Amino acid sequence: MTPGARLQAAIGVLDQWSAGVPVEQALTNWGRGARYAGSGDRAMVRDHVYDVLRARGSCAALGGGETGRALILGMLRLQGIDPAGLFTGAAHAPSALSDAEGVAGATPEAVADVPGWTVPLLHDRVGGDLPALLDTFRHRAPLYLRVNRRRSTRAVAIDRLSADGVEAIADPRVETALEVASGARQVKSSVAYAEGWVEPQDLSVQLALAAVDWPGGRILDYCAGGGGKALAISDACAAQVLAHDAAPRRMADLPLRAERAGVHIPILAPSQLASAGRFDAVLCDVPCSGSGTWRRDPEAKWRLTPTRLAELEQMQAAILDEAAPLVLPGGQLVYMTCSLFRRENEAQVDAFIARHAGWWLDRSGIDTPLSASDGFFHAVLRAPA
Numbered sequence: 403m404t405p406g407a408r409l410q411a412a413i414g415v416l417d418q419w420s421a422g423v424p425v426e427q428a429l430t431n432w433g434r435g436a437r438y439a440g441s442g443d444r445a446m447v448r449d450h451v452y453d454v455l456r457a458r459g460s461c462a463a464l465g466g467g468e469t470g471r472a473l474i475l476g477m478l479r480l481q482g483i484d485p486a487g488l489f490t491g492a493a494h495a496p497s498a499l500s501d502a503e504g505v506a507g508a509t510p511e512a513v514a515d516v517p518g519w520t521v522p523l524l525h526d527r528v529g530g531d532l533p534a535l536l537d538t539f540r541h542r543a544p545l546y547l548r549v550n551r552r553r554s555t556r557a558v559a560i561d562r563l564s565a566d567g568v569e570a571i572a573d574p575r576v577e578t579a580l581e582v583a584s585g586a587r588q589v590k591s592s593v594a595y596a597e598g599w600v601e602p603q604d605l606s607v608q609l610a611l612a613a614v615d616w617p618g619g620r621i622l623d624y625c626a627g628g629g630g631k632a633l634a635i636s637d638a639c640a641a642q643v644l645a646h647d648a649a650p651r652r653m654a655d656l657p658l659r660a661e662r663a664g665v666h667i668p669i670l671a672p673s674q675l676a677s678a679g680r681f682d683a684v685l686c687d688v689p690c691s692g693s694g695t696w697r698r699d700p701e702a703k704w705r706l707t708p709t710r711l712a713e714l715e716q717m718q719a720a721i722l723d724e725a726a727p728l729v730l731p732g733g734q735l736v737y738m739t740c741s742l743f744r745r746e747n748e749a750q751v752d753a754f755i756a757r758h759a760g761w762w763l764d765r766s767g768i769d770t771p772l773s774a775s776d777g778f779f780h781a782v783l784r785a786p787a
């Protein structure tokens with residue numbers, strides 16, 4: 403495909419997205435009808451679409467509208483590329499610019515590329531660093547890997563990744579973290595990944611997991627999902643880690659991932675919880691706004707509404723209340739979110755302590771995209787002894 407044809411494809415995907423089709427579905431719909439597109443074409447179309455979603459407000463301002471065509475026009479201007487050279491109408495490229503499009507577009511300085519109602523919530527987190535935080539959301543997040551110490555060391559993993567075209571750099575802040583400097587698209591086809599030496603996991607998550615003093619005995623990952631945290635905890639301590647999720651199908655890949663990592667993580671069905679006894683620690687990595695990961699998943703910020711945020715907050719409180727009785731006396735209830743909002747983090751912890759006599763906050767911390775790559779919150783709550 404020519405560069406112009408890729409832009410035209412991205413315009414179509416964005417028009418589907420604006421009509422309510424989830425972005426991954428819209429990309430799949432396009433891909434099915436584009437048998438001629440190679441993997442490089444598909445990657446570029448995806449990049450264009452995600453570049454727009456990260457900076458949709460700026461793209462709309464610079465392109466003069468919200469249609470897929472205007473957004474792509476604005477994206478090119480934001481990237482300092484003259485659209486006239488690509489909007490030519492030749493070889494499936496977008497048709498030539500109209501006179502109005504040629505002069506459309508305002509400077510985007512005043513545009514926050516997040517929903518306006520979330521700006522005070524973000525300001526509440528970072529204060530005067532708000533402009534810098536908002537700017538991070540316009541750019542791609544770096545990819546981090548976690549080295550599985552049961553399988554490899556960091557130095558060996560770096561060498562092995564390099565042989566497969568992935569340049570990885572050790573991050574000094576946590577001993578398991580590697581930042582992928584180049585070759586990110588090769589990670590999943592690398593031997594190091596296939597052999598379980600590395601797993602994609604964000605730096606902020608690795609920092610949070612390293613900040614918790616995981617006990618021995620038994621640890622339950624109560625909201626295990628794909629099992630990324632359960633795998634990391636299994637690697638970090640000698641405890642037996644078990645996994646549970648209210649939607650067990652979300653854990654479908656966990657047995658395979660655990661086998662690749664060389665660990666065994668028993669899965670507890672919701673019906674087995676009542677007879678599973680209590681645990682030394684229970685991790686609740688709860689559903690949240692995802693506001694810490696908006697540059698990785700920019701669609702999430704445009705879909706979030708105040709109503710949805712309120713629902714999530716209710717769900718978070720309910721999950722903590724469900725999980726608390728599963729913790730042994732003196733044990734830990736570890737609360738984690740990838741949200742930057744105090745309402746989902748500190749306020750949930752405070753409200754939990756107010757509802758549950760004898761519980762206390764042992765430690766908490768948060769990274770933002772300004773201090774690590776994603777935003778990620780953790781709190782360790784202690785049960786009465």
Ligand SMILES: C[S@@+](CC[C@H](N)C(=O)[O-])C[C@H]1O[C@@H](n2cnc3c(N)ncnc32)[C@H](O)[C@@H]1O
Nearest residue numbers: 625626627628629630631647648649687688689
């Ligand atoms: C943020 S995701 C977890 C991600 C996962 N820990 C990981 O590292 O990949 C939240 C998970 O909580 C689960 N969940 C939602 N409500 C729940 C509940 N009441 N009890 C247990 N799990 C719940 C969801 O199905 C979802 O898989």
